[in-house]
Every structure is written in C-alpha cells, then in structure tokens.
Amino acid sequence: AQSVTQLGSHVSVSEGALVLLRCNYSSSVPPYLFWYVQYPNQGLQLLLKYTSAATLVKGINGFEAEFKKSETSFHLTKPSAHMSDAAEYFCAVTTYSSASKIIFGSGTRLSIRP
Amino acid sequence: NAGVTQTPKFQVLKTGQSMTLQCAQDMNHEYMSWYRQDPGMGLRLIHYSVGAGITDQGEVPNGYNVSRSTTEDFPLRLLSAAPSQTSVYFCASRGTSGSNTGELFFGEGSRLTVL
Numbered sequence: 305a306q307s308v309t310q311l312g313s314h315v316s317v318s319e320g321a322l323v324l325l326r327c328n329y330s331s332s333v334p335p336y337l338f339w340y341v342q343y344p345n346q347g348l349q350l351l352l353k354y355t356s357a358a359t360l361v362k363g364i365n366g367f368e369a370e371f372k373k374s375e376t377s378f379h380l381t382k383p384s385a386h387m388s389d390a391a392e393y394f395c396a397v398t399t400y401s402s403a404s405k406i407i408f409g410s411g412t413r414l415s416i417r418p
Numbered sequence: 419n420a421g422v423t424q425t426p427k428f429q430v431l432k433t434g435q436s437m438t439l440q441c442a443q444d445m446n447h448e449y450m451s452w453y454r455q456d457p458g459m460g461l462r463l464i465h466y467s468v469g470a471g472i473t474d475q476g477e478v479p480n481g482y483n484v485s486r487s488t489t490e491d492f493p494l495r496l497l498s499a500a501p502s503q504t505s506v507y508f509c510a511s512r513g514t515s516g517s518n519t520g521e522l523f524f525g526e527g528s529r530l531t532v533l
Contacts, residue, residue, distance in 0.1 A: 313458060338521070347422075347508060347524030348461075394460060396522075403468045405476060406451070406512075406522060410460035 306331045306397045310409035318417045323382040325412045327369075327395030330376065337378040338396040338406075339369055348394060354378060356400075365389070390416045420444050424509050424525035431499045431532045439494040439528050441509035447523070449512040450492040454478065454505040455527075461508065467492055468514070499532045506530075 311326040329335055336355045340348040352363025359371040365388075369380045378395060395409040425440045443450065451466035453476075463476030467486040481503060483495040492511075496503060506529050510522040 310460075340522075347526050348510075348522070349524070350521040353521065405463055405466050405474070407463060407477070408453070408461040410458060 306335065306399065306404075306407050308395050308397045308407055308409035310395050310412050312412055313410065314413045314415065316415040316417060317385050319387055320384050323367075323380070323385045323389065323414065325380040325393050325395075325414065327378045327380065327409060328376050329378060329395070329397045331397060331399065333399050336398050336400065337369075337371060338398075339363065339367070339378075339380050340394045340396060340408075342392045342394065342411075344391075351380070351393070385414075385416050387416050387418070390414055422509055422511055422523050422525040424507075424528050427526065427528055429528065429530050431496075431530065433500060433532060435499050436495070436497050437499065437530075438496075439507055439509075439530070441492045441494065441525060442490050443492075443509075443511040443523070444490065445511065445513065445523065446489060447511035448489065448514045450486065451476070451510050451522075452482070452484065452492070452494045453508045453510065454503075455508060456505050464494065464507075496530075499530075501532045504530060504532045 307330045309328045338353045339351040342348045352361045354371045362368045392413045398404045398406040422443045448469045452464040453461040462478045465484040467473045509525040512520045
C-alpha cells in the first residue's frame with residue numbers, strides 16, 4: 305500500500321523568497337509521484353510528475369521537485385515566490401500499474417507575504 | 419472541451435436522505451475516481467474504477483456506493499446521508515493506455531451539506 309505525508313499544513317513565505325513544501329512517501333514498489341495545486345474554489349491541476357525518468361522534475365510556474373529514493377522524499381521547491389503562488393498544494397503517489405489507485409497527502413496551504 | 423463534469427455543484431440534504439452525485443467525462447478515460455476533501459485531511463479516495471463494470475474501494479468507502487455501466491459515467495450514491503458526509507466531493511479521471519503516468523483530470527467539485 306502507498307501513503308503520503310506532507311509536513312506542515314501551512315507554510316508562509318515572503319514574496320521573492322524560496323518556497324519549500326515537503327512530501328515523504330511510502331510505497332512497497334517503485335512509486336510514481338505527483339504534485340497538484342488547488343486555487344480557491346477550484347479543482348486540482350497538475351504541477352509536475354515523477355515517473356522513474358529524471359529524478360529532478362520541472363513543472364509549470366517555475367516549480368520543480370527532486371525524487372530522493374534514499375530519503376523517500378519528493379519535496380517541491382520554487383526559487384522565488386510570487387503572490388500568485390498562494391494556493392493549496394497536494395502531493396500524491398501511485399505505482400506503475402494502470403489499475404493502481406492514486407493516494408493524496410493532507411495538503412499544504414502556501415501563503416505569500418508582500 | 420467539457421472534460422470532467424460533476425453535478426450538482428451544491429446540495430443540502432437532511433440526515434437519512436439519499437442522493438446521487440453525477441460524474442461524466444468525455445475523454446474516453448478508463449480510470450475514474452471519487453474523492454472527498456475535508457479541512458486538514460486533504461483528498462481521501464472513496465471509490466475508483468479502472469473500466470466499465472469494474473469498481474473498487476478506496477480509503478473511506480463506507481456509506482457510499484458506485485457503479486460503472488459505461489466508460490463515460492461514474493455516479494456516487496449516498497444511500498442514507500449522515501452529517502459526517504458533509505464535504506466537498508471531487509470526481510477525477512485519467513487515461514491508462516497501459517501505464518499509470520497520466521495526470522488526473524478533476525471536476526469542479528460538489529459541495530454537500532447534510533443537516
């Protein structure tokens with residue numbers, strides 16, 4: 305079975321500062337990992353995904369994440385926060401099987417201070 | 419493109435009432451799923467389906483039923499609503515094409531209140 309733990313339900317950074325959102329996973333087989341973003345009163349949209357190719361994955365809006373097997377982590381970063389990045393972010397895990405369910409973490413709400 | 423369409427967007431029920439949340443997708447996706455979103459708990463998987471006629475339970479299936487008679491539709495049924503089922507519900511679908519690397523496409527959500 306797979307699971308995801310997101311450390312920190314709320315992260316606040318200043319505009320222009322580094323954004324770091326933490327995600328650790330548990331999986332008995334090699335995982336596929338995703339970060340999704342949810343803006344207020346909307347559904348979720350994909351930021352980026354890791355599917356066993358390059359361990360450093362670049363996504364939309366300047367976000368990237370690095371898969372570290374030894375640490376079972378997939379942390380999301382952005383060098384310089386923008387006000388428009390304020391949203392809730394979810395890490396998700398699944399496996400290679402097309403029948404595998406997709407499990408989400410509890411989410412991290414990102415606030416940006418002017 | 420319509421994508422994933424959920425109805426209704428808002429619903430208020432009384433305890434014990436039944437209702438069905440509808441979900442339809444026009445992308446010919448094999449995989450469809452229902453999640454509920456509650457503050458501080460993220461998205462929890464209720465039920466999912468990998469094709470017509472095939473459904474399976476997720477993390478929190480109790481109190482919900484699903485069926486998948488067509489590729490396009492995946493309704494979620496509450497047989498006897500309880501206040502604990504007050505939540506925002508999301509339907510999501512994904513193509514499979516022999517792998518599991520595709521992104522989930524989400525509907526806009528259905529906000530359900532049970533009094």
